Amino acid sequence: MMASMTAIDIVISPARPHHCEALARLHRDAWRLAYRGIIPHLALERMVARRTAEWWARALRRGAPILVAEFAGELAGYAHVGPSRAPPLGYGGELYELYMKPEYQGLGFGQKLFEAAGARLRRRFDRGFLVWALSDNEPAHDFYRAMGGRKICRATSCFDGVRLAKTGYGWRA
Numbered sequence: 001m002m003a004s005m006t007a008i009d010i011v012i013s014p015a016r017p018h019h020c021e022a023l024a025r026l027h028r029d030a031w032r033l034a035y036r037g038i039i040p041h042l043a044l045e046r047m048v049a050r051r052t053a054e055w056w057a058r059a060l061r062r063g064a065p066i067l068v069a070e071f072a073g074e075l076a077g078y079a080h081v082g083p084s085r086a087p088p089l090g091y092g093g094e095l096y097e098l099y100m101k102p103e104y105q106g107l108g109f110g111q112k113l114f115e116a117a118g119a120r121l122r123r124r125f126d127r128g129f130l131v132w133a134l135s136d137n138e139p140a141h142d143f144y145r146a147m148g149g150r151k152i153c154r155a156t157s158c159f160d161g162v163r164l165a166k167t168g169y170g171w172r173a
């Protein structure tokens with residue numbers, strides 16, 4: 001008899017309270033990897049320290065739309081979506097955050113999570129959605145371009161007195 005093989009794929013669902021500990025760890029690891037040497041060290045560590053499991057639990061209690069991607073029961077990534085924080089740019093929704101755990105990056109899972117987040121954004125908001133990426137975060141730009149994003153504008157964010165450029169990408173409805 002031939003051995004049967006079970007294909008394991010990524011499972012995407014809304015975050016629930018039992019994800020909060022893993023969300024805090026994933027956020028810490030992914031942000032340190034993505035932003036070390038880009039965001040000033042202390043500012044980055046403060047942002048990481050704020051995102052405790054309790055922070056995530058509070059966000060869920062407030063109804064924040066956060067999607068999680070799990071692989072074989074392990075948290076592999078998350079996406080946080082909502083209304084655009086810059087409505088005059090002409091996009092109704094915004095992908096606030098999309099992060100894969102470092103060991104799960106580059107395997108095609110980010111694309112699946114992006115597509116799930118995009119579908120949710122299109123259902124909830126008119127006029128498509130946008131995402132911001134710090135200009136020095138080059139892999140993120142390659143990814144958003146590969147996802148069909150159109151460069152729409154540049155702006156800056158300030159971290160401990162250091163002004164960093166960021167680029168907005170848009171997807172039309």
Ligand SMILES: CC(C)(COP(=O)(O)OP(=O)(O)OC[C@H]1O[C@@H](n2cnc3c(N)ncnc32)[C@H](O)[C@@H]1OP(=O)(O)O)[C@@H](O)C(=O)NCCC(=O)NCCS
Nearest residue numbers: 034099100105106107108109110111133139140142143146
């Ligand atoms: C950006 C991120 C979400 C992408 O997810 P991922 O699972 O690594 O990406 P995928 O494997 O799904 O890539 C899909 C496509 O995007 C492109 N891509 C992704 N990462 C890339 C990179 N580093 N360089 C070039 N192209 C890239 C490729 O075209 C890829 O398709 P291919 O592998 O068939 O060529 C993930 O790498 C991540 O969490 N990075 C750190 C955090 C971050 O920067 N988040 C965005 C903040 S704005």
